[in-house]
Amino acid sequence: MRYWLLKTEPDVFSFDDLKKRAKKTEPWNGVRNYQVRNMMRDDMKVGDLGFIYHSSCEVPGVAGVVRISSEARPDPTQFDPESEYYDKGSKKEDPRWLLIDVTWEADFKDFVTLTALRDEPRLADLITLRRGNRLSVTPVEKKHFDIICKMGGAKLK
DNA sequence: GCCAACGTTGGC
């Protein structure tokens, strides 16, 4: 099993929004980066765990834990001219962009701020903390996953 | 195939 970190702007879609969704599940649409698409296609498996990370907001940080609940499948928004994610270059028979579904898995007792992540020396090589990192989905090593779960007081099953 | 210009991300 692998572990992941998924960035989202909480003003657009937050961890709390996910909990309010039917079946607490949401299609993770709008990914328009080839590296991330390939990771979703090749490396993500149903049952993997991930963090929801809030970015571009007052207090960035990790909000909670989700489970990857689908294989990669075509992102329907690429075919919708009304969508901000519309890609007129993508063909139905050969979709350019994929998504996976995420399902709520566990709450944190405490939100884990970016500052707290940076202050933890054992997380020094966490990809998300690397200078200039811009990928909206990154792999997380198990040891890092466990540390962050502990920091947040995750109520894992 | 190179690389400058441009656009986006995201912390501060």
Add this chain to the structure above:
DNA sequence: GCCAACGTTGGC
């Protein structure tokens, strides 16, 4: 609002 970093685009 600024700006560093980096992916993408497009001219050549």
